[in-house]
Amino acid sequence: GESVGLHLPTLSVQEGDNSIINCAYSNSASDYFIWYKQESGKGPQFIIDIRSNMDKRQGQRVTVLLNKTVKHLSLQIAATQPGDSAVYFCAVLVHSGYSTLTFGKGTMLLVSP
């Protein structure tokens, strides 16, 4: 089966810093990856996705990098703001008969003013 790991359970940064959240996956056949943000009392919120035919994708203040060689995914948040404080999950599409998303355990991002 797929295992999805996060390199750090908690990441503390200062407002204005850039944040990098990492994720490792195990199945080289995985071809679709999503980052979610979950605030307290809310459901996971879609941030950005990337398919395996790309190495990098940019959104508003966020960039996702995919390294298929080492099966690693990262989310970069530029100029981190207090409102970015949340738990961030990577999700990986796993194909085993049918296709389902497997979620990592999450990294809590704490942004200090």
Added chain:
Amino acid sequence: DSGVTQTPKHLITATGQRVTLRCSPRSGDLSVYWYQQSLDQGLQFLIQYYNGEERAKGNILERFSAQQFPDLHSELNLSSLELGDSALYFCASSVEDSNQPQHFGDGTRLSIL
């Protein structure tokens, strides 16, 4: 606001009881997914319906069942409840299948006393 609506927000019941959780997907989305989130297991995929038909099954107990109705709303039925079923239950929807972004509702918090 993701456009996915879940009711009720909170549910408190006793062991052995049965509950029904309801989900209305985003307008136009054909797939509905159910997830369970607990502190020790993280976000676990339960089941997916696509246009009224079961598409994929994950770690769903036999005591749990779901269905998707012709208007595309979905219900998750949990029966013979046990203390360990206490968790957050999320519904997500996507336009078609799981290789597209899933958008989550804010969940139902189920507490078993």
